[in-house]
Amino acid sequence: MLGVVKSSQPERGRSRLKIYLDILLTIDKAQRARPTHILYQANLSYDRLTKYLGELRERSLISEIADGDAKYFEVTKKGKEFIKEVERAQAFVGAFGLDI
Amino acid sequence: MSGAFTAGDVILNLFSGAVALLVSYYAYKYNRLVSNNVLRFIGLGFTALGVGLLVEAMTALSVAFLDHTRATGATLLLASTLAYLVLQILGYLVIAIGYTVGAFSAGNSGATVLALLVPNSPPVRYYFLRVGDNVVASFIMIVLLAFVVFQGLLIYRTHRNRLSLFVLAGFSFILLGYVVTLGSLLILSPAVYFVGDLIRFGGFLAMLMFLVGSGKVEPT
Numbered sequence A: 001m002l003g004v005v006k007s008s009q010p011e012r013g014r015s016r017l018k019i020y021l022d023i024l025l026t027i028d029k030a031q032r033a034r035p036t037h038i039l040y041q042a043n044l045s046y047d048r049l050t051k052y053l054g055e056l057r058e059r060s061l062i063s064e065i066a067d068g069d070a071k072y073f074e075v076t077k078k079g080k081e082f083i084k085e086v087e088r089a090q091a092f093v094g095a096f097g098l099d100i
Numbered sequence B: 001m002s003g004a005f006t007a008g009d010v011i012l013n014l015f016s017g018a019v020a021l022l023v024s025y026y027a028y029k030y031n032r033l034v035s036n037n038v039l040r041f042i043g044l045g046f047t048a049l050g051v052g053l054l055v056e057a058m059t060a061l062s063v064a065f066l067d068h069t070r071a072t073g074a075t076l077l078l079a080s081t082l083a084y085l086v087l088q089i090l091g092y093l094v095i096a097i098g099y100t101v102g103a104f105s106a107g108n109s110g111a112t113v114l115a116l117l118v119p120n121s122p123p124v125r126y127y128f129l130r131v132g133d134n135v136v137a138s139f140i141m142i143v144l145l146a147f148v149v150f151q152g153l154l155i156y157r158t159h160r161n162r163l164s165l166f167v168l169a170g171f172s173f174i175l176l177g178y179v180v181t182l183g184s185l186l187i188l189s190p191a192v193y194f195v196g197d198l199i200r201f202g203g204f205l206a207m208l209m210f211l212v213g214s215g216k217v218e219p220t
Helices: A016-030 A035-041 A046-058 A077-094 B003-034 B037-065 B071-104 B109-117 B135-159 B162-187 B190-215
Strands: A062-067 A070-075
Touching: A016 A035, A016 A046, A016 A062, A016 A070, A016 A077, A035 A046, A035 A070, A046 A062, A070 A077, A077 B003, A077 B162, A077 B190, B003 B037, B003 B190, B037 B071, B071 B135, B135 B162, B162 B190
Parallel strands: none
Antiparallel strands: A062 A070
16 A cells, blocks of 8 residues: 555545545646646645645655756656556445545 | 255355455555545445355355264354354445445434344244255345445446446345345255355456456546
8 A cells, every 4th residue: 555645534625635646647647747737737726736745745656856947746656656546446436436 | 955056155155255355355455545434334344244255155065064963063053154144144234334324424324224124133043044044134135235236226327337337236146146045945945046146156256347347447
């Protein structure tokens, strides 16, 4: 198991786990994503995005890359495994009428 | 029941028990990630069901090898039969409660279902038990499974995906299997009993397909 993320307390309708997944998928799809891109795609405020990006970095699910003045994020190998695990969990619980 | 039926029974129950334990393993595993009460119920229910099916397989084996004319053999048969019946009823009951919690999120629905579905235990004597099964237990499991299938149908109608269809098909076949088993107990037919086991086995095959399917998720 790739770390426990408690998702029982939804924040504004989306669980923390779902928000993590949305951010990770956004970054993974773009391969390298800038914060503004993630902000729009994951539909988060700047404060919340900063908070979640910090948490994902702490869990080593994403890494930050500086390219001159620009700042990018990439999904790490652990992050890619986490995405797969959460998607499997989503499929499993979905069959019982639940969402992550 | 003839030797061939007993051997078939043992194999089917071992496989079904293994699949049930596998479902419970994944329910517990994903519960660590998702943290949901329904998953806890499903994990617990399938654990009880899996252990119950394995005990049933061991009981069928003991029927073949133990001397039940002796007191020890008869007591062992009685104890294992009661154990697997209670475990399986408990398993379906917990799954049914989990489904109710998931579908309606009502605070006391589990207690209500429990109060409605579990009658006072009838006096049990071991001669009432036929090859590890009895009419009362089968009837209770049919009622519980009918409830589970109904919930599964509601979930499938809402989500309409392949995996929820596998779960619905799994529970439906298990329900049908118990209906046939109940029929076999009423007409005292080992062949029909075995057909019931085969249908129930089909249900666990559908559960296995669900597990395989949930492990092969297409990238989003």
